Amino acid sequence: MPHPVMSPDNVAVITGGAGGIGFAAAKRFARLGMKVCVADSGKDRLATAEAELVSISPGGATRVMAMAVDVSRADEVSKLEDAVHERFGGTDLLMNNAGIQPGSSLFGKPDNWERILTVNLWGVINGSRIFGPRMIERGRPGLIINTGSKQGITTPPGDPAYNVAKAGVKAFTEALEHELRNTKGSRISAHLFIPGFVFTGLTAKGRTEKPAAAWTPEQTVDFMIERVGSGDFYILCPDNDVPRRLDERRILWAAEDIVENRPALSRWHPDYAEAFAKFVKEG
Numbered sequence: 001m002p003h004p005v006m007s008p009d010n011v012a013v014i015t016g017g018a019g020g021i022g023f024a025a026a027k028r029f030a031r032l033g034m035k036v037c038v039a040d041s042g043k044d045r046l047a048t049a050e051a052e053l054v055s056i057s058p059g060g061a062t063r064v065m066a067m068a069v070d071v072s073r074a075d076e077v078s079k080l081e082d083a084v085h086e087r088f089g090g091t092d093l094l095m096n097n098a099g100i101q102p103g104s105s106l107f108g109k110p111d112n113w114e115r116i117l118t119v120n121l122w123g124v125i126n127g128s129r130i131f132g133p134r135m136i137e138r139g140r141p142g143l144i145i146n147t148g149s150k151q152g153i154t155t156p157p158g159d160p161a162y163n164v165a166k167a168g169v170k171a172f173t174e175a176l177e178h179e180l181r182n183t184k185g186s187r188i189s190a191h192l193f194i195p196g197f198v199f200t201g202l203t204a205k206g207r208t209e210k211p212a213a214a215w216t217p218e219q220t221v222d223f224m225i226e227r228v229g230s231g232d233f234y235i236l237c238p239d240n241d242v243p244r245r246l247d248e249r250r251i252l253w254a255a256e257d258i259v260e261n262r263p264a265l266s267r268w269h270p271d272y273a274e275a276f277a278k279f280v281k282e283g
Contacts, residue, residue, distance in 0.1 A: 015123060019201055020198070034063075035064070037064075090135070093145070097147040139187065214241075
């Protein structure tokens with residue numbers, strides 16, 4: 001059951017909304033009768049997304065807007081917030097979803113690090129901080145949904161900049177929810193959206209057909225809507241390969257690295273391979 005905020009005439013803003021999970025969410029919100037604004041950095045993709053949203057929205061073009069935005073820039077996010085307020089009167093649901101994953105190495109050039117952190121982390125911070133105050137001031141129920149990643153929780157080796165950014169999104173969104181529920185007059189709640197393996201342009205890596213292990217963006221968004229409707233803060237998505245139980249064991253093992261004083265990332269340490277396998281099996 002969708003959350004009451006996901007109701008006809010309410011306003012949804014989705015960053016990274018012209019493709020992948022963001023576009024799937026925009027379409028679902030439009031079909032629920034919401035007014036929808038998609039923000040993205042690709043103008044051509046935005047035009048295509050806007051046209052499709054207009055075709056499925058009950059109110060057509062009067063209930064859809066699209067805007068080119070670099071979420072890493074606070075001034076552009078402020079212009080987006082102002083434009084939505086002027087067009088639709090305010091925001092009821094903000095989905096900070098924009099993200100990139102060009103890859104990174106620990107001692108490589110800093111360019112990818114800077115871009116990943118400014119988009120994936122600062123994009124979420126900018127969106128929440130800029131939209132949040134006016135959402136609170138409206139005095140209406142509202143939602144801020146931030147897209148994190150399991151990589152921000154278990155931090156596997158291979159893409160450290162992405163892990164750092166998504167770990168920051170987790171910590172920020174936890175702090176945001178605490179702040180919102182302790183702010184007088186606030187009727188806004190924050191939620192950490194944690195997709196599994198989803199087949200999108202970000203994960204395709206040259207593939208044109210969805211791998212059997214992956215979920216579609218639509219499946220992932222349907223799960224998100226269901227769990228937000230149930231009041232979950234941590235929206236931990238499974239996929240066709242990793243069930244929730246395995247995710248839980250991996251997360252618990254990562255947390256216990258500190259408690260048990262194991263080596264960093266012991267799940268990938270050869271001396272702990274047998275112990276981890278036993279831990280998963282016993283779970």
